[in-house]
Structures are given as C-alpha cells and as structure tokens.
Amino acid sequence: MSKHGTYIGRFAPSPSGPLHFGSMVAALGSYLDARHYRGQWLLRIEDVDRPRVVPGAEDAIFRTLETFGLEWDGAVVCQRDREQAYAAALSRLKEGARVFACACSRREIADSVLARDGSHRYPGTCRNGLPPGRAARAWRFRATPGEVCFDDSLQGRICEDVDADVGDFVLFRADGLFAYQLAVVVDDADAGVTHVARGADLIDSTCRQILLQRALGFPTPQYMHFPVVVNAAGEKLSKQTLAAAVDTLPPADVMFRCLAFLGQCPPPELARAGVATIRQWAIENWNRRLVPRQRTGLAPGEQREYV
Template identity: 65%
Template sequence: MKNKSSGVASAALVGRFAPSPTGPLHFGSMVAALGSCLSVRARGGRWLLRIEDVDAPRSVPGAADGILRTLEAYGFAWDGEVIWQTRRTAAYQAAFARLEAAGMLFGCACTRREMADSSLARDGTRRYPGTCRAGLPVGREARAWRLRVPAGGVRFEDGVQGLIEEDVAADVGDFVLLRADGLFAYQLAVVVDDAEAGVSEVVRGADLLDSTARQIVVQRLLGYPTPAYAHLPVATNAAGEKLSKQTLARSIENQEPAGVLVDALDFLGQGPPGGLAESGLAAVWQWALANWSMQRVPRQRLAPASAYG
C-alpha cells in the first residue's frame, strides 16, 4: 500500500512513525503518530511509515493491515512505500557484520535465569554484568551476541524532555544485538532503518526514551548521523498504566476520527478550539498543521487519557 502526501516537502527533514503490529492502534499510538507527523509536515518535511515487525513472535496476524486502514481513515498520508522490518534482514546482517569485523561484538551464553540477580537498569531491564565479555565460560556456547559498549557517556538535547545524559556502559552494560532465537534486536534494526531512510527527526513516546542512548551508541559505531529526538508524554489509563495491548487499551479503529485527533491535540498541549471536531476531519488537519508547536508539548501528562483506557 502506498499513500503519497501533497505539497512541497523539504528533502532534509524526514520523520517517521513506526508502530509494532501487536494489536490495533489505541489512543497512545495516535498521540505518537500525530506528533511525529505534524512535527515534520508543519515544516514541509517528509513523513515515513515503518511497520516494526522485527520481533516476529509478538506480531499479531492482521494487525499491520488494521494499522494501515486506521491511519488512512484518520487522514494520515505518508511518503513512499511502507517499510517492513521483516523484509530488511540483509541490511541488519550487513550492519552486524561491520560491528563484528570491528571487534565490537561478543558471544554470550548467559540465560535470563542466570542474570536474575543482576542490578536493574533504569528502564527495568537487567544490567549485563559482563560475564562473557572476555570469552565464553568453558563448555558453554553463545546463545546471543552482545555489543561491546565503549566507555563514556551519551548526552543529547531532547525536544520535549530536555537534556538527557546516560553512561550506557555503566547503567546498562553490553546489550544484545542478535537474540538467542536468531532475530536481530530492536536496538540494531531501528538504527539501521532510520539511517538508511534518511530520518533526521525521531518523535515518539517517552516510554522509548531509555532506548535512545543505546541507539546513539550504535549509530556512532556504525558511522551514522544521530537524528534529533523528541519524546512525547505517554498516555495512561485511570490506574496510571501506559495505554497498551497489555493494559487493554481501547482500539480507536471504529471511533470518530476527528474527535480522537482533537483529543490527541489537546493531550499534546496544542489547545485546539472548542467545536473543532464538529468542523470535520479536513478542518482538524488544517488547524493542526497551521498551529503545531513542539514547545507547547508537556513533558508529561498529569491527567490520564482515561476515556481511551
């Protein structure tokens, strides 16, 4: 499926929306889609659509088609063909081989059970203690391949969250790029995809903020440019849980598009006028493009998006 936007685009400014096909779009997904789209469209840039199905076991049959239908029904128009990660294994393999040739990878035999006592990184994952960094234990075989994370901090200015600093080696440790099931990890795939598509700006939910420093490390090692980042506030239900398939977030597939978009604009601090939804979908998009401001986006929302949870 292809959907081409109208208007003159700036070739240097490229954004993207990259949903995972684990279920239908919900309000939190729409917040990320709308923010990423408006950020580049309001400045004449290109907006790409990528289906992040690299984690094939988590993909739900039919979910990707549902995502595309919903985006079209809500008036989204993307540039070029949809990018599918499952069709890009050769690109990930090539990047992996470059890192391996540079001595930046090592095989790891550790299981999750063996790492259960490791300290927690700030995103809740287990910090790798370096067990196999100097070589595999006698009699053990590699299950996964990890990046040999170089020492030194990562520092970047996020368009919403402000200055972010992290020492990936100290806080996370050597992280997996090729999983035990033979699939390439998200942290490698997303970096390769963004670089090869010329993505200059990544606007996504703040739930992915803790992945950004790791991705910048991979970008640097592969010689890729680092895009600008802006991490939007995350929509939650009445219990304060992030809207997701796991928290039974309501699908927006059959809801009235203009109303949902206006609610998303309000959630993002844009202050849409009363009655805008009643003016129709085209009017909502026209107002949103003319009035978008990343400076008005709050770092976090204090009130949950309970109507969609």
C-alpha cells in the same frame, strides 16, 4: 530542522494490535511535526520481534491511518524484509570488535542488578570470551564507560552511562532474531531519517541507539519524545491494559482529543468539524513549545494530572 533544512520523519508502529489512543498521539504528533516543517513522513512496520506480531494488525494500522488522513511518503518499510541489512551491520561491528558472543541465558543473569529500564544489567560474563564448553547464544554490543548525552526537543538534556546503567546489550537474540536496538538504528540511517518523534517510553533506549550510530558511522537524528498516555493507575495504554482501539471511535473526536493531549489548544468549535479540517488546522498551528514537557500524561477522562 537540520542545518540543510531537510526533514525526514517517521512513524514506526509494531503490529502487535490495533492503534489505540496512545498510539495515535505518537502518530499524530510525529505527522504534524513533519508536515508543519514541510518534511517527509515515512511509515515503517516494526515487526522484527516476530512472536509479538498479531495477524491482521498491520492492515488495521494502515486502515486507521488512512481514516485519519495521515498519508505517508513512499513505500512502507517492513523489518521482516530487512534482515540482510541488519546482518551486514552486525558484521561491521564484529570486524571492529564492537560486539562479542554471549552464552548466557536469561536465568543466568536474573540475579544481576536492574538497569534503568527495569531489565537486568548484563554482568559481563562473556565479555572476554565464552566460558569453556559453552556455545554462543547471542551477540552483545560492547558498551564503553562514559556518559552519552543528547538534547531532546521536549524533554531537555538527557544523559546516561550505558556501560554503568545498562551494560552490554543484545543485538542478535538467542532465538535467532535481530534485536530492536540494532534494527531501528539501521532502518533510520538507511531511510535518511533526520527527526525521530516518538513516545517517551522509548527515551531510555536512545542512548544505546546513539552508541550504535557512532559505532556504525551513522548520523544521529534530532529526538523528540512525547508524553506517554497512561491510565489512572499509571499504566501505559496498551492491549494488556485493555486500551480501546481508535478505529471503534469517531475519528474527529479522537483527533481533537489527541491535539488537546499534545497541548495544542484546539478551539472548541473545531470539535464539530471533520477530520480533514481538524488535520489542516493542526498542521498550520502545530507548536512544539505547547506540548507538555513530561514523560507521561493522563488519558482523557481519567482523574489525574500530568506527572
């Protein structure tokens, strides 16, 4: 909880397909943490990356959450409606010389070293000005040396030197779209989000987001990163790995298995109850300390242990 007792959490799915079991783990975990601590739970559609949007996915997300009784507070926020807020934040960063124009293409940085998240670390080509005859394609945040650290409620102390490990990262893309890192920071700040509970696949973005929060004068939320659901091959469940949409499965069974994945030890008899009964039990008995403190966990029915 925050020092003032206020809790504002959120669930922020991308409409790139229907919710699958891994998505529901993040949705249910963030919902239960908010409701257990008598907080708000907001819903945001993260569609800033327009090429990844699948027609109909947004409505499918709404229907699925309603089926599971995961009611959200207030109006749904969509990133497609927030471009003015992102532009204003980028302008502030420009005024403070915290960003610079970049002319580099992906091909031009393809030979650079890899960052922790598997992307190519930017080599700083345009840091001191655009090369002669080159026009700006994107805007990058000017990273500074030194570790950024935060205490994750599940994963413990996390530190990263963004300058050394990632380099200057993109805030405004060459295709004219704002980057996820900027959008999520502005959205969380504007909504007053105090607690971010999400999958551990996003943990490597957190230090970049903290740098942006500091540069823009925004508060840093409390972070909690749940284990990401993977298959037996160690692949994150997704549309690409043919993960089944949860709206094709019995809702009570999905919710029970999500609770088991999150370490909440639901009693066996609860498996025969309805969604509303399971949800109420889960809100009352939610315990962060029982959630496995790993970055990945095996999907139900797969034959591997947490790693």
